[in-house]
Amino acid sequence: MKKLTILGGGESGVGAAILGKQKGYDVFVSDRGEISKKYKEVLLNNEIDFEEKNHTEAKILNADVVVKSPGIPDTVPLILKLKENGIKVISEIEFAAKYTNATIIGITGSNGKTTTTLLTHYILKNAGLNVGVAGNIGDSFAQQVAEQKYGNYVLELSSFQLDGIEDFNSHIAILTNITPDHLDRYEYDFNKYIASKFRITKNQTANDFLIYDADDEAINNWLKENKTQAKLVPFSLEKELEYGAYIKENNIIININKDTIHMPTSALSLKGKHNTKNAMAATMAAQLLKVRKQTIRESLEDFEGAEHRLENVAKVKGVAYVNDSKATNINATFYALECMDTATVWIVGGVDKGNDYNDLLPLVREKVKAIVCLGLDNEKIKNTFKNVVDIIVETAGAEEAVKVSHKLAERGETVLLSPACASFDLFENYEDRGRQFKKAVRSL
Known part of the structure; x- marks a missing residue:
């Protein structure tokens, strides 16, 4: 029986485990973190062997083929060791x-x-x-x-x-x-x-x-x-x-x-x-x-479009609130700002993947009346835009960011959440960030 080891017990890992079992592999799932309740139940119901909060190397190196989660870089020692041992490491796809x-x-x-x-x-x-x-x-x-x-x-x-x-x-x-x-x-x-x-x-x-x-x-x-x-x-x-x-x-x-x-x-x-x-x-x-x-x-x-991508949330006192939480890089935010046809209060920030904000300067100059920072470290944002936008405020969460934006925006204007950054400093992921934003808007 061929041994299939899966690194990562999330959506793609558990899916690969179900398919592997169906195709007659001896399947083992290993996650360095905790496997969520939802996925653990699926593994237990399908009688698939798994471990969490640990990678047992001896067991993993025993595999004929390894499917790894896209979130694990190719450069981590365990992956390098698998490749040195001639074990095939592929994606779920x-x-x-x-x-x-x-x-x-x-x-x-x-x-x-x-x-x-x-x-x-x-x-x-x-x-x-x-x-x-x-x-x-x-x-x-x-x-x-x-x-x-x-x-x-x-x-x-x-x-x-x-x-x-x-x-x-x-x-x-x-x-x-x-x-x-x-x-x-x-x-x-x-x-x-x-x-x-x-x-x-x-x-x-x-x-x-x-x-x-x-x-x-x-x-x-x-x-x-x-x-x-x-x-x-x-x-x-x-x-x-x-x-x-x-x-x-x-x-x-x-x-x-x-x-x-x-x-x-x-x-x-x-x-x-x-x-x-x-x-x-x-x-x-x-x-x-x-x-x-x-x-x-x-x-x-x-066609209605994707959630968290330029999603119209609500109009409150004549101000439109737009959720573009999926914008995790500069280019995505560039598109969002390009679509704005009113003065905009822009909520931006998070974990920066090496952003160069200068590309946004012309659009920000033209459309943004105030910047509300939503991240733990906002120095780069403040330094780039301090000469272009008069009002730059720092906030510590979605609720505060929405309340501050609500005060700054006037009738006929737009509040845009388009962070240009990953979300892991304050949120689980961009969906969580978008949902918290929408919840805060709805409770204004």
Whole structure:
């Protein structure tokens, strides 16, 4: 019996354990931290051996194959030791893909991947396709492969998940954009991070497709210097394309098969330039899967968007409150500020992954009337913006940040939570931060 060891007892780890057991492996789950009650119950119900608050090295090094959580860096001693011993270390995505013949639409990028994933899934579901959504969102891919019979999957893939693939392939890959993010995991080398994103196309063949942002410098440079077998399907807001998607006179024009689609950008339910790009990418994926134009149009008109991504929470005394907690890097916050069409009180801060706030200066100068800091260390934010914004206040939690913003904002203005940082100093994760923000707004 082959031994499967899983490092990390979260969503992806427990999903891989369920699939591994179903496929006849001897499964062992090991988590250095505590495994949450929800996942512990699943492991116990499935009679899967596990340990928590510890990694028993002898037991782990006994494995034939190791599936590791995307959160564990490749550089930790245990992973290095496994590789020295010739034990294969893969991601849950790689493990699960071996057991499904479904058509996979894989979506990666620094920003926009959740929205593009949800939108693509929404269009395909409306078209009547048998389709699951997984990867970085929803139930784990492995668990769905074990328990569902989907003919198609839309997968949101992080660079960490892609780092752990060998044979995994997406029939349709989407690369939304590449901007510096998570550089702490890539030795602060942007090129290593770019290479990691492009692993999405490493196993593609001439029968597969790579949909990408043709306005993105990092993507274009990689494509100039490297080869992919896939058919390239570009989208652009800046230039007209003979093949792909572009904008002309406020219309999206998509020309990838005999059937050209025209759609006014004003009809899109999601606003902002970045969302126009997300819509182009999702539409082309749907078209490649032969979805009718009418279904695509209707889906783009009534799609609601992702929670914690430019989510309108409420209007209180004429002030709009917007939750963009999912903005954990500069580029995501850039998009959010770009979408603001009123004076804005901006709530920002948290754990900074090497941010350069200077890129935001022009937008902040134009749109932000006050900054409310939400993090333990706000020096960098204060130093960058002190000459541009008169009011900068420090707060110690979501409730206080909302109360202060409420005092600063006037009728017709917007309070925007778009932190540009990770959330781990004051919150469990960006969802927790977003929920606390929404709760505080609703109790004003």
